[in-house]
Amino acid sequence: NYCNVDLVYPLDESKNRAKRMTAITQAQLVICQSDKVFAKNCSFISRVNSCPFVGAKRAVFVDCHFECTDDALCGHGIYLGCDLDFYSSKPFWSTHGTGAAFMDCDFNIISQKEQFLTKVGSPVALIDCRFTHPSDDLILEWTKYPKPSLRCYQYNLTLNGKPVLFHAGKPEHTVQLEGKEALNAYRFEYEGKTHYNVYALARRHDDWDPLNQKGLVKAAEKALNENFDNQATMLRLRSSANSIESGREKAKIAVEAFRFYDIPVQEEVIWNIEPKYRHLGRLVKNQEGVFVEGINQGEKAELFLLQASTKSGLQAAVQIEIKPKTLPAPTFSTTPYISVDSKGNFKVNYQLHNPGRADQSAITWYRCSDAQGNNAIPVAVSRFDQPEYSYTAGKDDIGYYLMAEVSPKNIRSEYGASQKAISKAAVTANQISKPYAISTDFRTFPCQYQGEIKEGFWTVDTYKPADTHEYNWATQTSKTWYYGSSQDGAVGYGLLQDGKGARLLYTPVAGNYQDMSIALWVDPCKTAGHGFGSATGPYKDIFNTYDTKTLSCFCLRIIRTT
Structure with a gap:
């Protein structure tokens, strides 16, 4: 691909081609749906999304050279005697099925303190491979955020000529094949x-x-007298349920072994539950199969890990959440009521028939047009079993009554019937300490669709701009935003886009506003910071001094062009 690199042929300069442009573009050298791809003594260059023979059912690369940034390699490939230059930290988006295998390969790591192989943790095998880097302190890991079930394989690896263990900080993810039949x-x-x-x-x-x-x-x-041509390379466990309740449910465990390229084979399995998990679950075997039964007698749900191995040296694991037995929902011993201090901090007060158990009630705050709770619009919600007892009023709340709806729950129960409490009076201006400042981490933000332009409220909707007409996508009102765990390269929790065209607008109450400023903390899910999955028209507009009625403002546009 000569879009962004010069092609130089030292033996015949007449074949040279100058790169088309200075911009770094995605290469995508060969995307295919073929089988039995074989490449020998080939040089795959262009780095960004080079994707040589991605999509092939089988692809074998022998004595080849690769230049890689992210998403650059064939996730189903067999690599023998190849040399690879890594210019960024994750050459695979993910591998597929039984994964990718590297044998007798050389990896040249360039300007990285950490080197991972996949963005999404998935199988890789490294056999007789050599890594070089300017520092012996290079961190080598399979993926940045491995799931407990991830198992990858290595044999005879070196970094700058010295033996090295992949994922040394979490060695359970690495199966060493020394002395193993596999x-x-x-x-x-x-x-x-x-x-x-x-x-x-x-x-x-x-x-x-x-x-x-x-x-x-x-x-x-x-x-x-050895098995060389029918040897399994992958063991996999699957659970019929991600979460079970002790005393009521069992999770059926499916165990599968595969030769490379997803060919099922029979393997005898050895089961293992580490002592630290044995108070949570136990293994049950009967004519119907293998099951995990919950025996959690504690107060909270905990994560349980079941492991399996074969005599040949393969390993697998599956994680299940095991909850204690669910109890009836608690009732109110003191019904909810709202109190308020002089600084506009509203609090919902209540008590549950809930001795000694953590309160996990769901509390939703609303603005209402009157003391009867009419025209209620949610302005704050509880998440992650953390009751939102308090609500600090702002300028937008002036003139509204505040209502709190409490659905009772403790750490062991389901939700019970909700009860509501309404403030005795509407919010007044003298209760607002910072009328012209809005600060939120969106932790309590109601994310459901709200398409109305209404003063003092957020509009939560979707929109397809006219300048994206050449791209074939449509908005869905059911998919706007959600608050949850970050993805890919981002860390922590925050507000995330749930679908294309998601839009979030704030309309202040009527007034004359100027000298606005915005401080926005963002963490791109793309590890290199380019913000979007590909250069297919997406952009993010950040509006300042936006008039939601005339659709005019100052705007910062963030766009991926390559």
Whole structure:
């Protein structure tokens, strides 16, 4: 791809091509739906999203060179004797199925303190591979945020010539294959030589043999009495439920073993529950299968990890949330009522028949047009089982009554019937300490669709701008924004876009406003900070001094152009 790199042919300069532009564009060298792709002595350059033969059912790369930033490699590939230059931290978005395998490869890590392989944790095997970097302190990990179930495989890895363990900070994610039969799927010793078992990895059902190794593999099997061509490379556990309640539910566990490229094989499994999890769940085996049964006698839900292994050295794990038995919802011993101090801090007060158990009641605050609670519009909600007892009034609340709706719940119960409380009087101006400042982390922000332009309220809706007409997408009113855990490269919790065209507008109460300023804390989900998944027209507009009726303002546009 010569969009953004010069193509230079040292042996025949007449074939040289100058790059088309200075902008760094996505390469996407070969996107395909083919099978049995074989590349030898090829150089894949252009770095950004190079994607060589992404989509192939099988792809084998031998003695090839790769330049990589993010999302650059074939996630289903077998790489033998290749050298790879990593210019950013995650060359795979994710691998697929049984993953990607690297054998006898060299990795040159450029200007990174941390090197990961995947954005989304997924299987990778590294066999006889060498990493080089200016520092011996380079952190090598499979992915930045691994799930407890992630298991990847390594054998004989070095960093700057010294042995190194991937994911040393969380070694449970790395299965070392020294002395394990599973290593035979990747390499074996025969007649004094090391052989890399591309045939066993690539053969699938039709015996594809790109390096003509079948005869050698069969001879070695016979001479050494070993299994070289039908060796599983992946063990996987799946649970029928992500969460179960003790005493009421069981989770059925499916166990699967695969040869490379997703070919099922039979493997005998050894189960393991570490002592720190044994008070939460136990394994039950019967004619119907294998189950995890919850026995959590505590007060809160906890995470339980079931592990499995094979004699050949494969490992797998599955995580299940196990809750204690759910109790009836508590009732109110003191019904809700609202109090307020001189600074405009409103508080809903109540008590539950709930001795010794943590309160997890859901509280929603509303603005109402009168003391009867009419025309109620939500302005704050509880999340993550943390009751929102207080609400600080702002200028937008002046003239409205505040109502709190409490749905009672404790740490062991479901929600009970809600009760409401309304302030004795409407909010007044003298209760507002900072009338011209709005500060929110959106933790309590009501995210449901609200398409009305209304003074003092947020408009939560979707919109497709006219300048995006050439791109085929449509808005959905059911998908605007949500508050939750961050994705990909972002960290923590915050307000996230739930669909294309999500829009969030604030309309102040009538008045003359000027000298506005905005401080916005954002963390792009894309690790390199480019903000959007691809250069297909998306942008983010940040409005300042925005008039929601005339649609005019100052605007900062953030756009990905390449």
